Amino acid sequence: MSSTQPSTQPQPVPAPGEARVIAALEGVGVQRYTTGQIILDAVDWSVRSGEHWALLGANGAGKTTILRLVGALMFPTVGSVEVLGHRLGSVDVRELRAVIGLVSGAQKVPQDATGHTVVLTGATGTVQPLWRKYDEATRERAHELLAELDCKELAERPFGVCSGGQRARILIARALMADPRLLLLDEPFNALDLPSREDLIDALHRLALARPELATVTVTHHLEELSPSIGHALLLREGRVQARGPVDEALTGERMTACFGRPIEVSRHEGRWLARSGKR
Template identity: 35%
Template sequence: MSGALVRLEGAAIGYGRRPLLQGLDLAVGPGEFLAVVGPNGGGKTTLLRTLLGAHAPVAGRVVRREGLRVGYVPQREHVDTIWPFTAGEVTLMGRVPVLGPWRRPRRADREEARRALSRVGVEHLAEKRFGELSGGQRQRTLIARALVADPELLALDEPTSGMDPAAELGLMDLLRELQRNGALTIVMVSHRLEAVANYARALAFVDKDRRLFRVGSLDEMLRPDALGALYGRAVAVREEAGRRLVYPLSSNGEEVLP
């Protein structure tokens, strides 16, 4: 795809010299909402880190548009919560690439951080310690941190992991709103297809154990053959009240509730 923000060209991803997956081609264009789905330990995070340049490919190329502004939201379990950071301070960290080493945050930077917290609906938590926030509030704070640098590409690693269904829906609604209203490109990793099936426009299925890497539009990927490759069993897709529901089928053909 020409004009892509980031592109993998025949890339092999992995650690050391051992590739987890090879021959990967992927292009993420402006305004895309791509969800990378697969089982835990299947190579999704490695793929995301390679796309973002946090990890070098074992082989092949990763091409990022020059000057691309990336906002990265790591798995919140990887963020230490025992240190005395307030939610406002965590958000302000997003301004560091703009500030450089010498300039201290000014009022305008703090105002940007406040606006970012407000965009994700947690402005009132600015003075609260990050470690005292709920999982959903921490996730929103980390998204605010990523947004405060005005990114073109927002990359999230398992943002709904460990959330209850209501919080998960709330966060996915927020991401869709940010993508539509903020003209953001979103790449999101999730081990739950059900969580992203109604939000993403494109899906990438990744599983190193099955040597699976498949990318396509939502309609292409929610077909039985693609889903069968991901789950290793028959899968039914139903539409109820305008939402797509994905049901893996048990060996006797019964639906397994997501």
């Protein structure tokens, strides 16, 4: 599929009080060419500025595939994907990726690089630092982002000796170096212990409050990992949308039961969620 430079046509200006569409999937399907397996089927979904979404579903439901689509890392087999006002297939995805924040455990990071150096690489979108590209303002911004994620003490600590929760916050700071309007988090709580999980939840909640225009999409397996700032949820089952919308409508016991195929009870207390399997 050919790539072109991003369109220079002016984008529609939202009406006062109307949130801008950041990402939109329409009739999207993804099929694995080698086996014919349907990964996603007829997915319609949109994310607006300032919205914070959770993507939930069993393993293999298609969560990471959706994240890769809105991260401009792959193309749909059918349907359309628009991100930041540009339709995939008519934009240079390299330029689009540069302004989308992505945090994933699969990211390659030099283990001996300090926390500050890892954050700096977010300015160039590289694995290794390009020292000549970083002026004093860029270096100071990296320090500010570490402070914003409440981990400024990690600036000189090698990434490889940081805990899982510390690494996650460093990678989020790195993703914010490009000042993205969309931040994608692929299972950021994976393998974290309870204190580290809570620290990361608090950091993401503060981030949402401090950046009202930022949209986030978080892939997770557990409702307990959702911060109070998560206001919307998309539930997937075998590549199809099971539910989507405000969390109070999507994260019900009935819909979670249908999504995961077993009885699930859902409760909420002071903005935090709890899900457990009920008796059959």
